[in-house]
Amino acid sequence: MNPIIESILNIEGGYVNNPADRGGPTKWGITQTTARNHGYQGDMRDLTRDQAYAILEQDYWIAPGFDRIAQLSEPLAFELCDAGTNIGPSYPSRWLQRWLNAFNQQAKKYDDIQVDGHIGNNTLNALRSYLDWRGQEGEKIMLQALNCSQGEYYLQITEKRAANETFIYGWIRERITVK
Numbered sequence: 001m002n003p004i005i006e007s008i009l010n011i012e013g014g015y016v017n018n019p020a021d022r023g024g025p026t027k028w029g030i031t032q033t034t035a036r037n038h039g040y041q042g043d044m045r046d047l048t049r050d051q052a053y054a055i056l057e058q059d060y061w062i063a064p065g066f067d068r069i070a071q072l073s074e075p076l077a078f079e080l081c082d083a084g085t086n087i088g089p090s091y092p093s094r095w096l097q098r099w100l101n102a103f104n105q106q107a108k109k110y111d112d113i114q115v116d117g118h119i120g121n122n123t124l125n126a127l128r129s130y131l132d133w134r135g136q137e138g139e140k141i142m143l144q145a146l147n148c149s150q151g152e153y154y155l156q157i158t159e160k161r162a163a164n165e166t167f168i169y170g171w172i173r174e175r176i177t178v179k
Contacts, residue, residue: 004070004078005056008085011174012052015045020163028052029085034059056085064089065119069096072127073139079146086175087153090117095149099142100126109133143177151176 012029023031025044030052032044038055040047061067061081066089070077076096083092097115100123104110110129113122131138154171158164 001053002057002061004074004081005053005061007078008056008060008082009049009052011082012085015047017044018166020166028056030055060085060089064093064117065123068119068124069127072124072131073142075139075143076127076146079143082175083146083150086171087150091153092146092150093117093119093123095146096127096142097123099145099149100130103130103134103138103142103145147176 009028015025015027017025023033025032027044027047028049030047034055035044035047035051038051038058040051064080064084066077066081066084069080080089080092080096083095084090094115094117096119097113097117100110101112101115104112104126110126110133111122113126130142134141151172154164154168154176158168
């Protein structure tokens with residue numbers, strides 16, 4: 001079992017169905033729509049942890065390439081997968097790419113990469129170069145940068161949809177880390 005996915009399942013927890021949440025019935029962070037896309041037809045209250053694990057692993061770990069990020073940095077992979085589980089994996093993938101471009105000293109340390117939300121070889125090579133150059137401190141700064149983007153995302157969607165005021169405090173409390 002992947003400890004990152006296990007941790008995310010623990011964060012997401014059990015069944016919720018808040019009328020203000022556009023995701024509808026959700027269990028272990030898996031929405032009913034996502035579960036149905038994976039062939040699950042039962043009541044969401046009955047979705048097992050193992051079923052959720054398999055969906056999370058496929059859609060929010062392997063498909064976006066966060067498993068490949070983990071080979072370079074488990075903390076970054078956790079941050080990306082956790083954010084991706086909450087809001088969809090393309091957003092945190094793009095944030096990583098944008099920050100890598102912003103941190104590359106005008107392409108003097110490594111080439112700019114396309115911001116397309118796809119974690120491919122160019123993104124991995126840029127991240128490898130960034131981590132080789134900046135080390136553990138760079139990893140910590142990248143985590144802070146990703147948290148900045150995630151917090152801004154939550155603020156934007158809350159300003160656009162007042163019903164999200166129900167959730168923003170918890171999103172910030174649970175997902176934005178300040179050290």
